[in-house]
Amino acid sequence: MVAMNTEAKSLLFILVTIIAIGLVVLYSASYITAFKWPYPSFDYYLKRQTFAILVGLVAMLITSLIDYRVHRKYVLHYYMIVFALLVIALAFPGKGGSRRWIDLGYFDLQPSELTKLLIIIFVAHYAEKQKKYMKTFIKGFMIPVAFIGFLLFFVFIEPDLSTTIYLIFLFLIMLYIGGARDIYILSMIGLGVLTLFIAYKFELLRDYQIERIKNFVDIVTGNGKNVWHQTSSSIHAIKNGGILGLGLGFGELKYYIPVQFSDFVFAVLGEELGFVGISGLLVLYILMVRQMLKAAFESIKDDFGRMIIVGYAFMVLLQVTINISVVLGILPITGLTLPFISYGGSSILVFLAGYGLVLSTITHQ
Template sequence: MINIKDLRFQILATCALLIMIGLIFIYNTSAPQAIRLERHELYFFIKQFIHVIIGFVALMAAYKIPLEFYRRFVMPIFFVTLLLLIVVFFMPGANGAKRWIYLPFVTFQPSELAKFTVVLYLAHYLDKKNDRMWDFMTGFLPATLLVGILAALIIVEPDFGTTTLIVVVAFTMFIVGGARLTHIFGIIGIVLPVLVAALLAGEYRKARLLNFLDPWQDQYGVGYQLIQSLASVGSGGFFGKGLGNSTQKLFFLPEAHTDFIYAIIAEETGLIGASIVFLIIVFLFRKNLQAALCHEDKFKRLLVFGLSFLIFVQSFVHVFVVIGLLPTKGLTLPFVSYGGSAIVVTMFFIGVILRSIDEAENQ
């Protein structure tokens, strides 16, 4: 029997713990980079602290919004997301990619919103079309096409990591939602070659994939980041070097405070500390799943499941990239890595989950 009141506290406390861990390691990791940019050593820490405050506001806003609101306005939310993903292509690019919308005093990454939109749309669709999901043309295909449009816009940015994440979460929701496995694997047979072709289309992405298999063949080029990540993890040993004592953060490991922050956690706290952080993430996933199981309403159950699974899969991919078990994807560690859009949207997810617990308590 799930104790709903305890569940609410456990989820909040676990998120707060991960955010505190993130702030500690963002400071540890980003201080040298801030100084190099002729900023105060607390520059990235303060910015992330502000992001967390904004994220808390987003969490509270989501907590106040009834889940029925999302059910009623799922298509307007979908089309707003679609519009924002198109607007991105008219914005200035950075590092060969167009992923951000630049506004006064703030930047926003629409692909973060797209994660929520895909989960919301599929939760609504799988609930509404429950009796038709075994029919390919009237049940499975329409939802696949609409999700595919969002995924296509994101991969063109290009953002292969977020695209892969969305596709994995979408197909998992189809399985949980009752779609036929023959339809799902049939579409996977079409989508997978497209993703591979997109990955191999760009020389840099192709090189990253090949160097994932053997990073030492280009140890000072494409393979450099993975080698430095493995060096960071390996040098931490069992107990770590101690907080603040990482050497890889001293400009050896690129993106140390974002895409590779788990490597610094492993270096400074060792296998023990890194394992504890991962177990905290697993614990949060378990509690979020319990929140999903509180609901008899299929829409609410799938919405909470989708958001919970999305957070976990992104965490899983981040960790596996850091230890060299997956090609580099450019995905941050939820709650922990530096990043404004990511922390705000993830805390919004938690607000939705907490709201669902309240509604389950009163159902």
């Protein structure tokens, strides 16, 4: 068994601290909702989240013990597995108009979450293997775009526009880290923005997607009459928390925020722990990302390992930024979770498995 060094131990400490904060805030945010029919138990969501965390920790242990270099051999196998799961998800009955989950009984698996790790491993391997061709248009850009774009099509038709956009940005970040030309990446971003604008303008998106964008536009323009209750309540909750917060369990506005224990759990944290609590959590995320980047550029000897760590660090940073921006009304509602905090089994499982991959990369040097 490989011994953990100081870098790995510090990352574990940060992770455990964030998870502990998450469980406490999750219980405070969810116990009233959990007691309502059909879940007559104050700790219903807490139990399910704890179960997901335990499964995730097992996955983290496994991925941390396996030498990260082994994954080079199985990239295409992982690709086919994720592809198969995305197709299977489309065959299951939908929830809220979307077919994103595979019902496993006590646990719903969301294959699009697995796509995050696949993108990191796939591009890291491809960029290392094709290093001298990464500046070219075909091998350095179009081939990886074709492979990943094929998978993202299935995420898009679930439908899950916000996750698709998130995955595109994660993919482009990985391409940039891998050495692809800036002009190709910027051109793809420009094309994506233009496509989204046209789809919105001509109402090619689904009704709820159009409403989310309109809600965001109303916030930006100051037109409060059409701003969603969910967004306005989350903003008021954070303001209500002030500097020190109202205290754990004493939040007042959390009862009026839909899915307050999932996508909008940051608002509950802000109201109950205040600016101090928000700042503390953000510092932990920053320390996590900083420690990963420091390890990637100072301790990792190969491009594959370095790209895995940097990619995962940006995977966390990107999702934290988007989730908090949504809660603050800076971005349209996306449905993306706050890593290690929000209720969501697939998200917890994937982020912890990825964390194990980072630990493996650091310890197997």
